Amino acid sequence: MNFPKLNSVHRLEFSYNSDGIVRDNRDNFITLVVAATIRALPEGTDAELLDYATAWVKAQVDLSTTHKGKWQLSDDSHLEAFLRYKISRARKHEDQIRNGGQKRGSRAPVPGVFPDRWWAPTYPPNQLPLKWAEELLAATLDEFFAEIPAFNSVGVNSMTAQDLLACAPAAGPWLPPRLLLAASPSLGKTYGTLERLANRFKRAREIDGDNYVRMNVVYACPTVELAKQNAQTYRSFGGRCTVSLGRDYNFDKDPENTPCKIPLVVRAVQRAGIAGGIQTSLCRRFDPETGVTNFCEHFNDCAYQQQFDPSADVHFVAHSHLTHVMSEAHYGRIELLIIDESFLNHQTTKKKLIPPHMLVHDPYGQIVVESMSKGINPWHAFRDAGITPAMLDDRIATLDALNERAQPPVYPNINPKQVLKAFDPDKGWKSDPLITVLRRVRDEYKAAREGDEPIRSLAYNPEHPVADKAGTATVAPMLYLQYRSSFKMLRKDMPVLVLDATGHSATLAELHIPDIKFRRIEVERKATVLQATGFTGSMTKMQDDDPQYRDEAMHVAARFADTHPKMLIGTTKGAVEKGITPPNASSAVAHFGGIRGLNKYEGFDAVLIAGRMMPRSQDLENTARALLYDDPRPLNLTGGYGMRQSGYFMQCSIEDWQAYRQAVQEGRKAKEPESWGVMVKCHEDPFIEAIRFQITEAEIIQMIDRPRWARRSSYGLIILLTEIPIDGVPVDLLMPYNELVGRDRPGVRLQIAYEMLGVLPPPDMLLPLCEGLWPSVEAIKFEMQAVRDVATLLHAQRWHFQIPGRRGRPSCIYALERAWAASFLAQHCPEVVMVDSPKPELI
Secondary structure, eight states, rough: OOOOOOOOBBBBBBOTTTTSBOOOHHHHHHHHHHHHHHHHHHOOOHHHHHHHHHHHHHBBBSSSSSBTTTTTTOOOOOOOOHHHHHHHHHHHHHHHTTSSSOOOOOSSSTEEEEEEOOOOSSSSSOEOOOHHHHHHHHHHHEEEEEEEOGGGGGGGGTOHHHHHHHHHHOSSSSOOEEEEEEEEEOOOHHHHHHHHHHHHHHHHHHHHHGGGOOOOEEEEEEEHHHHHHHHHHHHHOOOOOEEEEOOOTTTTTTTSOSSHHHHHHHHHHHHTTTTOOOOIIIIIIEEEEEEEEEEEETGOHHHHHTTTTTTTTTTEEEGGGGGGGHHHHHHOEEEEEEEEEOOGGSSSSEEEOOOOOGGGTSSSHHHHHHHHTTTTOOHHHHHHHTOOOOHHHHHHHHHHHHHHHSSSSOOTTOOOOOOOOOHTTSSSSSOOOOHHHHHHHEEEEEEEESSOOSSSSSEEEEEEEEEOOTOOOOEEEEEEEOOOOOOOTTTOOOOEEEEEETTTTGGTTTSSSSSEEEEEEEEEEEEEEEEEOOOOOHHHHHSSSSSSSHHHHHHHHHHTTOOSSEEEEEOOOHHHHOOOSSSOOOTTETTTTTTOOOTTTTTOSSEEEEEEOOOHHHHHHHHHHHTTOOOOSSSOSSSSSSEEHHHHOOOOHHHHHHHHHHHHTEEEEEEOSSSEEEEEEOOOSHHHHHHHHTTTHHHHHHHHTTTOOOOOOSOOEEEEEEOSSSSTTBBEEEHHHHHTTTSSSSHHHHHHHHHHHHHHHOHHHHHHHHHHEEESSSHHHHHHHHHHHHHHHTTEEEEEEOOOOOSSSSSSESSSSSSHHHHHHHHHHHHHHHHOSSOOOOO
């Protein structure tokens, strides 16, 4: 059997002796033989592969010496065992590649990128030109506000929105409009919403005077700072508004200057969870015995009380207010709720730790503790004991009454020392945690989920780390309580508008805002997207004590800082704390989760994404359990991530798409213009996957869009140091991570092409001859610019040629001799003429 001669590949170097036998680097050669055997017999059995490879090795390898001190390859049994080992490893690797679960290796044409793309984005890309997207946004907002009667009632004096709705013709029940509008940050959805609100109230005051139809609007923002910023924008339109600050706002930074004059007392009472709230206990309290309302001594000059303006139409609040009771005395009857940006962080309560001994004072609490310690769902235990949800309601009401009677008195002008002592975190009074636990168990009981799924709002740990009275570390049983927070202000007849660039309907539907509709508006980004391959952007590596990956990210930033001096580096909070610095004074560093809604990066030239956030699957599942704790739908709690193949959306021309579509319609085989993809982690449950998307990809998109690319006059640069495809972010260029960060010198693919062809022609001629090495002509040019001196890299000379009829500088081709270059050009482009000078000329 005649076997072909093999060539060295990358690091697998070997050489034939003059007699055609391989004596050195035999291991490298045998590895290549096994790979070539699998390519020659792709469907061959292990026995067929072994026979073929054995014959090949015996024909071309010197087997007389021991290999690595243990393999006596001249012995057929040793040779067979060695080849079986090699074939087994190669077959396993090849099967993983074919199944999409493995990469081709660090020297693949594009490391970490699969040859066949299977793209399954969360939503299909439909990026519109800026003008079209702005028109669609305006029409969407106008359509939403048109469905609110009170918003369009100008000229009807002395009526409230509620009165106006009651006078409307009875044509069936009125369904309030509820919309989640996911529009790109560049479009100005916040600006457009505030402008419409201000214009409506200005016009109403001009026509109806002070008797215009009142319509109280609450506008919720991620932070108080953003609320202040939006309030300033709203006032610039001529609107009247307030910004609601908490009683202890800014206490951690400046405890002497808080809206409330007694912030420590307020915090102690809030922490204890007294019934009735602060407003009706510390601020003002009605005494039923005397019929007198007592006020705090600071009430009349309290900054917290004075911030509420009865003439304001819009009240700006932080997201944290959404789960609080909003007093009608302060805000009036709220007729419209607008939520700006995602409020996922406020959708669940903080995890509460409850020692079991705090629940066993009541028989119902004993059932809860006993069932949890045995791994039994508590509401199943209640059901088996004949206890119904109604009986739980009665018991909760009884415990509530007992809890309120045991509560220490709280009233205006109480001695602060008395309050701090009464509500001391260690020895003072606390609200009975059993009440909250029973409410959650009752809610799950009413949901009546089928099967033996564990309770979602509670978890039990028999060995939770604690410290005893002496401070010694030990363990003790502990219950964890976590559940979805409710929106106290939301009524069934309240319109709701949610503005979120990366909104996902699955995280909202039927949770806080039932019957909400979803609409997405994408706009084109004026930026070139460069994405690294071969590195996932691991959060662990970016935050490791070893600074390697952080240093490499800063190296890339410095490399592009000359052409893009204003660069935003986006990374994880841990990486920022470990030390990632901007390349110059004009650039900045920000962390995921802290940039939503910010405009201070508008006008930056580039964005560098260094890593990504990827929470543990167990944490995601716990969040989903809390969000859906009282929901009947099942959750697929797998305890880990699965894998799916996802693709990059490569920029391509209309002509490429038309040619591809025509080929498909005609039944011809055709390769999609954007054919790259990798394996990514995902969760099998769609709801949990939606939460993961909000934490991971959505935060990257938020960071990417801070410069407001759609409104730029020139193109910027987006660099993604993660190979994970980002849905809705078209990629212009893929580049191996090692080359991008400088681990490998650039030009490796140029050397491969030179070895394949014997010459290196211009990029437009090179691309079709080396399919798979580069995704585009621009990628070849980029690599040549990075190399700078291509001739030295290839140990070749630079020759020039001119295409007849084309003006400009001659093109160049690299070859060892002029005759080789001329022979190659004569074969692939016969009309060209070799020239001796690079001066422009017309042949």
